[in-house]
Amino acid sequence: MYLLRLAFASLANRRFTALLTVCAIGLSICLLLAVxxxxxxxxxxxxxxxxxxxLVVGARSGSINLLLYSVFRIGNATNNIRWESFEHFQAHPQVKWAIPLSLGDSHRGYxxxxxxPAYFTHYxxxxxxxxxxxAGRPFADDPFDVVLGAEVAQALNYSPGTEIVLAHGVADISLVRHDDKPFRVVGILAPTGTPVDRTLHISLAGMEALHIDWRNGMPARGAARVSADEARAMALQPExxxxxxxxxxxxxxxxxxxxxxxxxxxxPLLAILPGVALQDLWGLMGTAERALLIVSIFVVLTGLVGMLTAILASLNERRREMAILRSVGARPxxxxxxxxxxxxxxAAVGILLGVALLYLxxxxxxxxVQARYGLFLPLGLPSAHExxxxxxxxAAAVTMGAAPAWRAYRQSLADGLSIRL
Structure with a gap:
């Protein structure tokens, strides 16, 4: 117990150096735990x-590409699927439910x-x-109803009843807007922490109505344009x-x-198992993940080497202190x-500081982070892995501390008392 008090008094006497070392270790540990x-x-x-x-089904391409655009709303499909193909497999005797997905437009980057309606029932x-x-409800018979994800509603401050205009394409800034066919917000989904939060949901009829008067990828002009009311009266069956x-x-x-x-x-169609495709996707990201982890580990090692350097540098100044301890009965x-x-x-104080910085x-x-990247960071106790x-x-800090301790152990009483002032 007296050794513990003596160690505390020694660190207090060199508090400025010790504090800098603790901060370096704390910051490096915070970085490692954050990663x-x-x-x-x-x-x-x-x-x-x-x-x-x-199963997730799309046009034949790569499984990861299909997963990215259909589930994560990242990228674009290589091709579309005919509606007849969807109806064929929807009626398959082994299929319990089917959810069609149609992408292509955006609203202010979302x-x-x-x-x-099966989306809200089975997803x-x-x-x-x-x-x-x-808030609100799913879209109903009006093709110009829209249901917002939680992040969209919060970021853009929309509520049920708000009228919005969608844009053609998926760029943040679009030069082609569907101004003649505004949508009305009828519902807002509860937060999920998934890409659903960053999505605007409309009916297939609404998607068809937006492009009912488009030809060769361009909107119609003049008398060829179809108004929203005219579109409502049409048979809006997707192709x-x-x-x-x-x-x-x-x-x-x-x-x-x-x-x-x-x-x-x-x-040509491709059907993938979501779980298998997710593992493949994570495998591609594993290299970057491991690289970040290795960099963080080296940052922690740098902090520990700084601690070792500080203790070693202080040994020459403390040789008389060690000699006095030996002279009053302290053993090596x-x-x-x-x-x-x-x-x-x-090391212990540095670890506590790093954990505190992480939670702060x-x-x-x-x-x-959740609003920007859709990543929820829980404020829970450290996991077993952490x-x-x-x-x-x-353990590494104590092991590295053994080097200066062994050097002090080897110093003799006579060597300590022979230091000249």
Missing amino acids: ERVRTEARASFANTISGTD RVLGTS RYGRRQALAFS AITAFLLGLKSRIATFAVQREINDYRAE AHVFGLLILEAGGI GIVLGRGW LTILAGIY
């Missing part, structure tokens, strides 16, 4: 984006998704959680969609239906233990 927390939550966020969907995220409404989701009656039939879709002769093992305790104390950063920045990392860092 680990973001990596873990990003993986969980990806995995929780879609749940309970057996993607617009054309779909059917699941997280652990099979259903979509819920924080093509971007992709569709399937839920099957039996999981056993998944691979058989997947093979049937991939061999479909009417047009006591000197060794004193320096080990100093290294362990600096989460409290101050998680709202911005505690293992902290324990490893502490």
Whole structure:
């Protein structure tokens, strides 16, 4: 116990150097834990984006590309799917439900998704959680109803009853707007922490109405234009969609239906299992993930080397102190233990500071991170994996502290007393 008090008094005597070392270790640990927390939550966020969907079907391309544009609203489809193909598999005896997806337009940088009421009934995220409404209702018979994701409504300050105008294409700034066909907000979805929050949902009829008078990728002009009221009176049956989701009656039939879709002769289609595609996607991101983790580990090692350097640099100044301790009865093992305790104390305070900085950063920045990147950072206790990392860092600090401790252990009493002033 007296060694602990002595170590504390020694660090207090060199408090400025010790404080700088603690700050360096704390900042490096905060960076490492932040990278680990973001990596873990990003993986969980990806995995929780879609749940309970057996197959995702789109035009034949790569499985990751299909997953990105159909589920994460990133990128664009290589081709569309004929409506007849969707109806064919919707009526398949093994299919329990089907959700059509039609992408292509946007609103102030947010993607617009054309779909059917089945989307609000059968789409699941997280652990099979259903979509819920924080305000309003799903779109109904009017093709110009729109349901907003939580982030869209919050960022743009929209509420049920607001009229909005959609833009052609997915760029943040579009030169072609559908001003003649405004939509009215009828519902706002509760937050999900998935791309649903950043999506505007309209009916397939609404998507068709937007482009009813377009020819060769350009809007009609003059008398050829179709007004919103005229579009409401038309049969707004889609000719093509971007992709569709399937839920099957039996999981056993998944691979058989997947093979049937991939061999479909009417047009080239690709059916993927969301879970498998997510693993492939995460595998591609694994290199960057590991690189960030390695950089963070080296930052922590730099902080620990700084601690080692500070203790070693102080040894020459403390040789008389060590000699006096020996002269009053301290054994070499006591000197060794004193320096080990100093290294362990600096590391422990640095770890506590790093954890405190991490939680302070989460409290101050998680709202911005969720709004900007759709990544939710929970304010929970450190996980078992994080505690293992902290324990490893502490063990490394104590091990590195053994080097100056061993050097002090080897110094003799006569060597300490012979220092000239």
